[in-house]
Amino acid sequence: MSQPIPATGAAAATDEGRLVHLGIGNFARAHTLVATQRAGNWSVSAFTGRSAAMADALNAQGGRYGLIVRGAEGDEVSIVDVIDETYPADDVDALVRLLADPFTAVVTLTITEKGYAAGTDPAVSVPARIALGLKARREAGVTEPIALVSCDNLSGNGEVLRAAVLAATDEETRSWFDDHVDVISSMVDRITPSADDAAGDLVLERTGLPDTVPVVTEPFTEWVLEDRFRGRRPEWEKAGVQFTDDIGQHELRKLRLLNGAHTLMAYAGQLAGCDRVDEAIGHRExxxxxxxxxxxARSTLPLPPTDLDAYTAALEERFRNPRLADNLIRIAADGSAKLTVRALPVIAERGGPEQAPGEVAAVAAWTAWVTERIRAGEEVKDPRADEIAAAARLDKDAERVTALLALLDVAADDPLVPAVLAQEIRLPRP
Known part of the structure; x- marks a missing residue:
């Protein structure tokens, strides 16, 4: 059931605006909402992702939760209390009313890559729900711009969001869109593993808050936003957020170096018998x-070598943090979507699989890992899980790899197929 939305007049007297966040999970609570709290003077309404359980938990705690910043030497614990109300994802009526309210000025999203391809049915699609809210905003006569900010790990995330929303938008709202809606790309970076069982006890001990949904994260944080807001926004600069006219360089650097390494370690690490990122980066092979x-990947990036040296050195330090304990199985989700944007473009830009054996290894680690998981009767979390399972069960290795790579839109006669097949047997094992 929807909760009452605060009256805009009373809220406007103390706040600079409302931010609506869609897809409230660990990452948003450790990263973008922390920056919003530090910016100050903004109201936040959040909507869950797949499950309503997070809404129940946060509302029971008055929107407050513990943030544990886990450095190599110790933990820093604080309370984040920026959320006013959390709604279940399927409360479309609440979202529509919030977006139609002129006090709402910013919408941020962490809905994962597959959330942008959910179609035009508001029952299952976040972009379609936004389209309904924008229609209501237009019909209410709201003239102040609203900004839609994608915070998901995909290149050109703002353009992807824009296309997904417009695909679900009626003609009148589509004509109104450009004059009233800013769609902002962003690059986000903060490793946020699942909280362990002791995290809630630590929050209670340090802060006195009984917390069923604590968040654990690393000291490093980076958020880069396109500088294209026409309307109100939080003063995120106070939290160290960067604004730029060229988001592409930042996106590509992170996608191909951090996310690419994460994807490789998620599969190759588990095949080698590792459970966590620090174990995987410490494994010689x-x-x-x-x-x-x-x-x-560095050879495809238009950045100075000294900058790339500093970035990869920082990545290694982050990966080696033994107290972060980021589980590889968490990172392994949605591989069919991730590899197509993290590994395949580098292989193409390098001139083919012979020139990119490291990226080929990432793809081969995925095909080998999903095959072992499926044949062992274990789950593979992926938007194409059923198709992956069917391909992984094929008896002949050449047919199996061909079928799996077809899910990445790799043709059967592509030289990547035999390269992956050959690389599978070279991967490290226990």
Whole structure:
């Protein structure tokens, strides 16, 4: 059931605006909402992702939760209390009313890559729900611009969001859109593993808050936003957020170096018997694969070598943090979507699989890992899980790899197919 939305007049007297966040999970609570709290003077309404459980938990705690910043030497614990109300994802009526309210000026999203391809049915699609809210905003005569900000790990995330919303938008709202809606790309970076069982006890001990949904994260944080807001926005600069006219360089650097290494370690690390990122980067053979992947990815980035040296050195330090304990199985989700944007473009830009053995290893680690998981009767979390399972069960390796790579839109006669097949047997094992 929808909760009452605060009256805009009373809220406007103390706040600069309302931010609506869609897809409230660990990452948003450790990153973008922390920056919004530090910016000050903004109201936040949040909507859950797949489950309503987070809404129940946060509302029971008055929107407050513990943030544990887990450094190599110790923990810093604080309370984040920027959320006013959390709604279940399927409360479309509440979202529509919030977006039609002129006090709402910014919408941020962490809905994962597959959330942007959910179609035009508001029952299952976040972009379609936004389209309904924008229609209501237009019909209410609201003239102040509203900004839609994608905070998901995909290149050109603002353009992807724009296309997904417009695909679900009626003709009149589509004509109104450009004059009233800013769609902002952003690059976000903060490793946020699942909280362990002791996290809630630590929050209670340090702060006195009984917390069922604490968040654990690393000291490093980076958020880069396109500087294209016409309307109100939080003063995120106070939290160290960067604004730029060229988001592409920041996106590509993170996508190909951090996310690419994460994807490789998620599969190759588990095949080698590792459970966590720090174990994987400390494994001699897996580390060698990561270094090879970095060398290949660096060659495709238009950035000075000194900048890239500093970035990869910082990545290694982050990966080696033994107290962060980021589980590889968490990072392994949605591989069919991730590899198409993290590994395949580098292989193409390098001139083919012979020139990109590190990226080929990332793809081969995925095909080998999903095959072992499926044949062991275990789950693979992926938007194409059923198709992956069917392909992984094929008896002949050549047919199996061909079918799996077809899910990445790789043709059967592509040289990547035999390259992956050959690389599978070279991957490190326990």
């Amino acid at each position: 897996v580390r060698a694969l990561v270094e090879r992947l970095w060398d290949e």
